[in-house]
Amino acid sequence: MKDFPMLIPTYDDVLAAHARIEPYIHRTPVLTSSYLNDLTGAELFFKCENFQKAGAFKVRGACNAVFGLSDEMAAKGVCTHSSGNHALSLSYAAGRRGIPCNVVMPRTAPQAKKDAVRGYGGVITECEPSTSSREAVFAEVQARTGGEFVHPYNDPRVIAGQATCSRELLDQVAGLDAVIAPIGGGGMISGTCLTVSSTAPNVAIYAAEPKNADDAFRSFKAGHIIADDAPETIADGLKVPLKDLTWHFVQNHVTDIFTATEDEIIDAMKLTWKRMKIVMEPSCAVPLATILANPETFRGRRVGVIITGGNVDLDTLPWMKG
Amino acid sequence: MKDFPMLIPTYDDVLAAHARIEPYIHRTPVLTSSYLNDLTGAELFFKCENFQKAGAFKVRGACNAVFGLSDEMAAKGVCTHSSGNHALSLSYAAGRRGIPCNVVMPRTAPQAKKDAVRGYGGVITECEPSTSSREAVFAEVQARTGGEFVHPYNDPRVIAGQATCSRELLDQVAGLDAVIAPIGGGGMISGTCLTVSSTAPNVAIYAAEPKNADDAFRSFKAGHIIADDAPETIADGLKVPLKDLTWHFVQNHVTDIFTATEDEIIDAMKLTWKRMKIVMEPSCAVPLATILANPETFRGRRVGVIITGGNVDLDTLPWMKG
Incomplete structure (x- = not known):
């Protein structure tokens, strides 16, 4: 076992966080789409943090x-x-x-x-x-x-706060087999690991990352943090690297990491807008893109998908470029 | 009193319709936005039929x-x-x-x-x-x-079906002072009139129409149906004229009709996408556009706003034209 010099938040910290922040956040809804269920062969439950206060889980x-x-x-x-x-x-x-x-x-x-x-x-x-x-x-x-x-993700207070999202999701949807979330710096996935490993340890935890910014994927496979300085991807929320605290959760609790190309991300984003009628950021489309590219992993399973935010520039939608 | 040769649906028809269609439709959610409440001074409750099966209340x-x-x-x-x-x-x-x-x-x-x-x-x-x-x-x-x-609106079966939308809305939100919906041929507004006048007669009923296709507004003021053959508006769902059955409901139960310019409609549409993170058609933005243009009518009131559909062409969004 490695020795971690930082403070690792516990599930008690998550409960305290939830009580502290409830007056200032929404308990966001979980939406489903029979079209996307048919397309993937899975049962997908979208936790809509794009409807969250300030437009994102953060x-x-x-x-x-x-x-x-x-x-x-x-x-x-x-x-x-x-x-x-x-x-x-x-x-x-x-x-x-x-x-x-x-x-x-x-x-x-x-x-x-x-x-x-x-x-x-x-x-x-x-x-x-x-x-x-x-x-x-x-x-x-x-x-x-x-x-x-307040670091955007490598901070125990922040991770405990993000962990309240999957606490709600597990309460809203019974019998989940897996949860999938995008991974950038790893704050959301660390919070997901904290809640799921504490309260539903049989639920698989998948992370989804742009192939153009796949430092978490490479870190996961190599067994140590690999950081890129300035990756280029349409998923602008996912360019930052893992840090020691988020790496702790990824290394110990993530089941697997999948990557998606830029075209797959844009296609999944447009598909979600078109069929689910929700506005979400490119980063949020990475999980669906990887589900579509890896159907054998998800078919027949009940999968929670975290839609992380909706703060997109409506004047420059990616499918309209070029 | 005029004599109507057509079959006017009753609230019993609405109850029968609701029982008949429930297996095939969603009970759509009602969303709120503290930003839009602050902006309008009203409490707005958006009935999201853009999330409905097939993407619309119809x-x-x-x-x-x-x-x-x-x-x-x-x-x-x-x-x-x-x-x-x-x-x-x-x-x-x-x-x-x-x-x-x-x-x-x-x-x-x-x-x-x-x-x-x-x-x-x-x-x-x-x-x-x-x-x-x-x-x-x-x-x-x-x-x-x-x-x-099956006529798109001038049909008692269709009006009784559309009336189930405001039946759900009145059940989901207590103490509404008013309901507002877009008006084209008048199917949604007729269904709204049927339910509201039967079960909550003190609730005001407003209709919202594009100024470029304001035949219902002019009919309402003139006291008889005025039909235009081919009006031009970005709100493509609202180009059709009233017919005898929908005119019956408009004439007898609508409190007032407001109109909005093309620019006001596009601005309200983009504002809703940006702040509420939902994909909706231009037609759905007409009610919010008229609320913004007539603040004195809505300030301090609890207003149900029917978002009628979300089947928009994502490749040709109106604020990107020209």
Whole structure:
């Protein structure tokens, strides 16, 4: 067994998180589609975090971090770096508590997400679209503001918050055989691992990743973290690498990781919009894309699919490009 | 009082319809948006028929008509003319009963709707996009096939079916002050009138119409039916005129009719996609557009808003044109 220097959240932390954040989040609905069930041969249950406050599951972890701060810590505000949804979720949470929020975002982040951050009262500092630039710019912002750093995923408070999503899902759908979620930095999948391994250990946990940003897939196969600096994928929420805390959950609890090409992601996204009539981000389409590409794994099983967010730029839909 | 030669459905017909169609339809969810509540000053409850089977409320009336046929009548199948959603709803219903379905559609109908009709097994004959051409082509198709004509709205079976939508809405949301729905031929609004006037007579009933196809608005003000032959609006489901049966309900039970410009409709459509994360047709945006344009009527009231369908062409979204 490896020794982990970081604080690993427990299921008690999940229960505490759920009680803490419930006033500020939605218990999102689970939708089904007989068309997609026929197409895949599986029974799919879509947990619609695109309908969540601030438009994404990340508000769960952000609210848990913000509302868990002491008054003294909260007075200095919070800060973070994020490819988008964590930035606006933290801005939402900070706004609800009435404290400052500073966020570092890549200049290439979707305009819809930048607008939403500012709409919730967050202050944006832009960086280049690479992990190295993001971390350098953030160090300056944090030093200047003195705010509490809430990492977008490698933070036990955030993971405990994200874990409330699959707690709801397991309560809403009986007899699931598997859960699948997208994987970027690993916050959602870590929360899923925490809840599922604690309360439904026979349920398989799959992660879905863009082939163009398959660092988690390669890490999983190699047995150690592999990080890429600036991968390019339409699934803009999934470009960031695993960190020690999320790697702990992936390594110990994930059943398997599947990847999908850019075309498969776009096709699955458009198919979901067309048949389920929901607006969701490209990142959310990666699980369905991998289910369609790996039918033998999912056929005949009851599968929870986490739709992670809906903050998409309606003016630049991927199937309209080029 | 005028004398009506047609059969006016009663609330008993609505109860019978609901029992008949329940196995074939969804009880669709009601969604809310704190953003849109803040924006309008009203409490809005969106009845999401875009999540309905076949993607629109029209499946309610179509199923009631199809499953109410005797075996002898059913054997010859059904036929209709429709700007889109009734065509695919009737195809769906006929498919579920295993009987033929012939539909006349304008050649300009969205490709997504034509594809869906064929996907459900319906046979399409195209006409020009005018009421006169539609009726002429349909007469030929009906004579040739001998199928039972299920009118898209001016049919008591269809109106009783559509009325089940507001029956669910009134059950799902307590204490509504008003309901608002789009008006084209008047099938949905007639069903709404039938249920609301029978079970909640103090609830106001508003209809919302594109200014570019405002024949119902002008009929309502004039006190008699005014029909236009080929109005042009982005709200393609709302181009058809009132007929005697729907006019009966509009004249006797509608509180008021509001109109919206094309730009107001497109803005309200995009706003709903962006903030509520749902895919809906331009026609569905007309109620919200009129609420935004007439805030004094709706402020402080609990308003049910019927989102009528989600069968939109994802390749030609109106805010991307030009």
